[in-house]
Amino acid sequence: MQFSTSDQVPLWTATTGTATPAAAPVIILHGGPGTWDDHARLAGMVDDLTVVHRFDQRGCGRSGASDDLSMARWAQDIDELRAFWGHDKIVVIGHSFGATLAVTYAALYPEHVAAVVYLDGVGIGDWRTGEAAVRDQRMTPEQVARLENLGGRPRSRAEEIEFRVLAWFPDNADPEHAMEWALEDASVDLPINWTVNRTLMSEINSWPDSRKSDDVAAIPAPITFIHGEGDPRPHTAVQALAEHAQQPAFHLIPDAGHSPWREQPAAVREILRAVVLKTP
Structure with a gap:
């Protein structure tokens, strides 16, 4: 309602x-x-x-x-x-x-x-210092570069989902399911x-x-x-x-x-x- x-x-x-x-x-x-x-x-x-x-x-x-x-x-x-x-x-x-x-x-x-x-x-x-250190540990240099690239320009729907996944997966402690859970959250069809x-x-x-x-x-x-x-x-x-x-x-x-x-x-x-x- x-x-x-x-x-x-x-x-x-x-x-x-x-x-x-x-x-x-x-x-x-x-x-x-x-x-x-x-x-x-x-x-x-x-x-x-x-x-x-x-x-x-x-x-x-x-x-x-x-x-x-x-x-x-x-x-x-x-x-x-x-x-x-x-x-x-x-x-x-x-x-x-x-x-x-x-x-x-x-x-x-x-x-x-x-x-x-x-x-x-x-x-x-x-x-913030501690958060950045953990994110650096959980992301590859390629993922960091791709996130920065996507964040600096307009994105297609597929790119928006990719951007959210890369931004959100390091929040999860379980590396086996981190991407899966981030994709679940990122696929919601609502704008940030x-x-x-x-x-x-x-x-x-x-x-x-x-x-x-x-x-x-x-x-x-x-x-x-x-x-x-x-x-x-x-x-x-x-x-x-x-x-x-x-x-x-x-x-x-x-x-x-x-x-x-x-x-x-x-x-x-x-x-x-x-x-x-x-x-x-």
């Missing part, structure tokens, strides 16, 4: 599960920025316990375009959706960029947050909104680490940090951020990359279910 925001931007949404007094409702925030929701598998890990909502962020995927591109507006969209769905408090699960958005939302609307899950975000400090990506990343990159740690410290609800040990983004940067939370829990998932529910589903499922069941 579609929901129209207060400034008349239509948002694509999907809902599974059923609301229950035994567990707080869940909203899942996808990564990017500029991509789309692809978290049906993640939702399925907990939607037998509670209702789970997903949506494409404004300007992304199946949602409508918008000129208002800011983290505060993105957070307001979440709260408008929460109110529309009739929930007082929600569990916010954010993956990658969505983890930053989850913290931003929870810091701005703490009275409506039962718990936060920070799933393979970037943390604080110099995480690079204007959204550049605008929101510019805003986030302008924040000092103290802004990010202060946001985490301001959240009274429990924050569960989950990170794949094989994610190119180093887990130490996420652990450094977790130290600022009032009620932190940190889970490092061995043999898993940037999407640990794909490589170690049982481990992630157990953690998510524990979070949801603690928040009626």
